[in-house]
Amino acid sequence: MSLRVRSRDRGAEGGRVPGRARTGRRKPGALAQLSLVLRTPARAGEPLFARAPSRWQRMLPYLVVGVFVVTLIPVTIAVLVNDYALAGGWAGALGVAQTVPLLLAVTRPMAAWGIVLAADVAGAVLLIGADRVAGHAWPWPPMVVVGYLALMVCLGLRESIRTLVQVWLVTGAAGVVLGFFDPDGVTNTAALLFVLAGALLALTGALRGLGDAQQRIAEQESISEAERARRTLLEERARIARELHDVVAHHMSVITVQADSAPYRLPGMAEPVREEFEAIAASARESLGEMRRLLTVLRGDGAGGAAGGDGERAPQPGIGRLQQLVEATVRAGQPVELSLAAGAGEGVPPAVDLSAYRIVQEALANVVRHAPGARTRVSVSRDSGEVLVLVVNGPARDTVVELEGSGTGHGLVGMRERVRLTGGTLDTGPLPDGGFRVAARLPLDGGADAPGVNETSEDSS
Template structure:
């Protein structure tokens, strides 16, 4: 997942929030104005103006929550003050203004610090209490019950808004921590892969250096008739080869992770891909190998090993994530370039998910890049997956 995807999702979510809040506001205006004017006797101009201020504060709360909260308290207080008590309808909180104020309290609790939402809710309740005391008259009991209902439901709405905001904050923190952990793990995988590359490099080069040392040390005896100066040159070459080997081993010791055993097994290469494919097929997989071009492609030793590891990792991923799918391995050694493609079809059975995976491709890219090649790994249009790697030729093809 690219880093722009969460940002894009956030923008879409914010846009939808504006659309929904604006639609709710328009609906409330269409209901609240006529009810205030007809049932509660509020002058039409005042009912329209105060309702627009009251309901219009809802979208405003998405950008400026504190200002929107203050406007909503002032507007609804004016609307309740002008409303006449009536036994046919709840008072001082009519249903429409009550719902609007609940929406405001929720938005403030959801978008702003809880202190702001609590203050606006408290001011709304206090204002209605004062209005009920001044204009209640013979409707004191009904007004008290109405305010109790408003406070009870409003407190619940406030609590839900605060809880949702805290849940979102915790979720964002968890996502951020997971992203940081994933980046750290990716860097650690790359570092470990570089250490393995160093060990592979040692094993690849150590043999050649040892051959140089043996040939240089034994040259005077093998060739015979070598003068003293030439013998000293051969001895110096052998000394330099031994020194280089010691330095390489010292570097390897510094890079080796604690507990790693020295690598003494022979390193694999493209020539061993056929054996790898046969072993995979013997395990029950439908895997085939297609080889085009030279059977001894012109690759350096480190690129040869990297090419083998690409096929090994791609086969492992295909078996793990696409069980039962047919796998095709293609090697093209043409025109100074070796191209390897490992493609699997859609899985025929449900794959077993293993936690902690997904870093093999990271190590593969690092290995191929270190060998001077390029690698692409992506899903195919038919639901499968393909890994394609290219390695440039760096030496003449082996004879024979």
């Protein structure tokens, strides 16, 4: 049996789970991206949409504001001259002062608002003495309303709620004050601008608040995911350390017994040799004590009954118990075939024996979770001083219903740590037919070389 082994260590879990369809994430459309950008607030000193993924999205605010400026300047001048009969010089000055500052709103909306509001108030004062102001909108002509509302959008996407409320109240106060100087026969638009500005500030402020909340949630989820991955890694390492304690403790106990019994089994032993054996036995007993104290720390106070139960004292499983594991999986309704080479488990170091069993156990658990009913083949053999473990499953027979919304990530973490422990290699990934493969090489000599791990799958077990 040959296994395709790669030595590249990605160092993180990724890819797919067994039996899942190959449905990669599709790139969101332009509207979806724009919606996301609208909900992403700009930081202080940044232009609007500065964090957008595409360049055209980052340039969009400048384009929109530029269109407003280019359109409003000639319209404002023409309306002031033709409808209000304002002098051309004043009309040109107002047209520039009331519209060009909108370009500043992309990066500094509060400064733009101060300039535009001052220009709008000055324009209202000048229109009091215009020849044909009667019968027209005042103090805010239609062009002023349009430009001011565009400015409100920029403010709402950038500033805090407190600032938006202050801007809204100042806008209303300016209209109220100017209302005391109404020319005869005009249509007062102060209330109209006050209501429309408030509605736009509320809408854009809500979008900004939603963006802030989503950003905080994303940051918290990122932190939680990192902490969960770290905790999972530590838990799995502690679990491996507890299991290795049982393996190493057996050999240390044998050394202690042999060293203690050597003077009785080998009579006539010289005194220096007897003292050497006594030193060996004392060192072995001291090592056993240290291991027990370390194991107590690894188990932790919260281990509860499990730590002291019979399961913790039972012998650790190995390749010889794979048949029982497969039979239990078959009884659970999962079709599994086991191919166990003759002598595959004979003379195998305890760490490799236990690691091979755990890798098969984790792989079968993932198949049951993510591809129930899929035909699965387990193969364990020996080749050139290595134990070769291969678990391959086909696609799920029926539509898979996830039993768990999100996993703890123990599966691949455990496989990776066990493979590194033995100095072996791990290769996991999806198959073209929708199935999944787990392949591991576990050297019998303890792994002189650094392990290589290649993982192209997710583990949500």
